[in-house]
Amino acid sequence: MWSNFVEKIFISPKLMLGYIGVMVFMAGEGLEQGWLSPYLIDHGLSVERSALLFSIYGLSASFSAFFAGVLTEIYGVRRVMTTGLVMFCVGSFFFLTFGIPSHDFWIMLPSYALRGLSYPLFAYGFLVYITYEAPVNRLSTAGGIFWSCYACGLSVLGVTYSSITLKFMAPIYVLWSALILVCLGGVIALWIDKTAIQSKKRTNSKEKSSLLYLLKGITIIFEVPKLGLCGFVRIINTLASYGFPVFLPTVLQNLGFSIGQWLQMLASLWITNMIANYCWGILGDKWGWRNTVAWGGCIGCGLTTLLLYYVPTWGGGYFVTWVAACAYGACLAAYTPINAIMPMLAPENKGAAMSVLTLAAGLSTFFGPGIVGLFIHSIGAVGVIWIYAALYFIAAIMMSFVSINHHHFMKKETSLSSVV
Incomplete structure (x- = not known):
């Protein structure tokens, strides 16, 4: 009965855990949207530098989004998603440990840009996996579930979490707590079994085994x-x-x-x-x-x-x-x-x-x-x-x-x- 429910709503158990993982990951990734810029400005960052910080973040995300698909075919979905998870943690560590406390813009810029590079690898890497894992007659449905979970995490759960925690936690600690959500989402999405999210590249294609495939x-x-x-x-x-x-x-x-x-x-x-x-x-x-x-x-x-x-x-x-x-x-x-x-x-x-x-x-x-x-x-x-x-x-x-x-x-x- 449970398996029938999962297949009807989420198509397969593998995809279900991936969907939930992406939702939790995006809740952590996007919990600061709407308040981080005013917070940084209130703590000494100029409006111009704040705008530049988020512009570079967006450019990094676009660059990463473009290569997420081909990198997934070269290295496999599991590796690409794991790389995105690690990059987020590393970028957050330097941003929160050295960037914000010192108000050093030149530390904040590359560390926050690294966070921008991270989430497309994780989220869009899984989206590529969906195109292979979901049956063709439910491919549109599978994409709809992905974007529902993506939007729920980014625009609903993350924002709601911030609105609650900012009432009794300092903003810097709310930002640190994002690491908990991101890592939890990563564990859910990747800890399915050892073969659930493996490379879907075709091993008989030499083109896909080289970086030339990026082009x-x-x-x-x-x-x-x-x-x-x-x-x-x-x-x-x-x-x-x-x-x-x-x-x-x-x-x-x-x-x-x-x-x-x-x-x-x-x-x-x-x-x-x-x-x-x-x-x-x-x-x-x-x-x-x-x-x-x-x-x-x-x-x-x-x-x-x-x-x-x-x-x-x-x-x-x-x-x-x-x-x-x-x-x-x-x-x-x-x-x-x-x-x-x-x-x-x-x-x-x-x-x-x-x-x-x-x-x-x-x-x-x-x-x-x-x-x-x-x-x-x-x-x-x-x-x-x-x-x-x-x-x-x-x-x-x-x-x-x-x-x-x-x-x-x-x-x-x-x-x-x-x-x-």
Whole structure:
């Protein structure tokens, strides 16, 4: 009975423990988001240096995200995830032992950047493993579960943990406690058995046994142009979600909303997204991966982005604006099947295909706020909103050129499994 429950909800016991491990790991990795920058500024770090610290962190994460897929195929999932875990611990040790106490920016910068390099190796390494371990007919569902656990750890559990512990612990000790969560998540994800998360690379491929395969994450875009299109779509996916916190709180405050109400809406947006990831993943396997991304994700996000701005602007109160925020979070999750589409576009090089996806996810964190910085003063908040909406609609057009019959891959699942 228990095994049937696990297979129905988490697909397999191996994946279940991995999902839980990633969720706990990300709770520790992201518990400082929202308060670390103000804390550092209050303790003597300039605003400019704080911005540079987090920019370098983001660049490091994007770099690591890009190589996570191909490194997984070269060295195996277990090694890559373990490396990410160790890097986080080492980076945290130097950041918390020497960087923050001494207020030395040049110690904080490389040590925090090392933390940025760490989490994509752990989380995205497991995501690559999912593309091999999950059956093709449940690949979209498997991706949905991953992003639900990822979002739950990063945006729900980590933030909630901080909001509670900061009431009775000094911030530096809260940061130290992140190591406990990260190590616990690592143990859960990796201590399944000695063969559960091993290398899925194909030993008969000489190319994959050398570092030259790292270039595959770049050259595969030219070999399979549809991967490039999907990469652009994935960048557009979370643009607005990273841009909203930069300017939307000010817009809402000017309309009479409190910052507390904005934070409640933001939290509800991500909770809805966490739940919807799982639901859209299941629907994607039944309705079709491309249809789900194009209509639920691209068109849905374009419309709800406009609603999130115009509902309060046209006099809508807190509740209807909250509904609009939740609707955007739900539509944002409809991009989940793209995690299934991209590896299936290059079934012989899934790791390289996933590197394109993870790089796109990282670049979205830069371009989202960047659009605000470039255009907010020239065309205002309404102009930025329309840029985001237009990009979502353009993404829907891009998806029309990505033809993939996922039912075809389901029929060939046995042959695909024999390759890996």
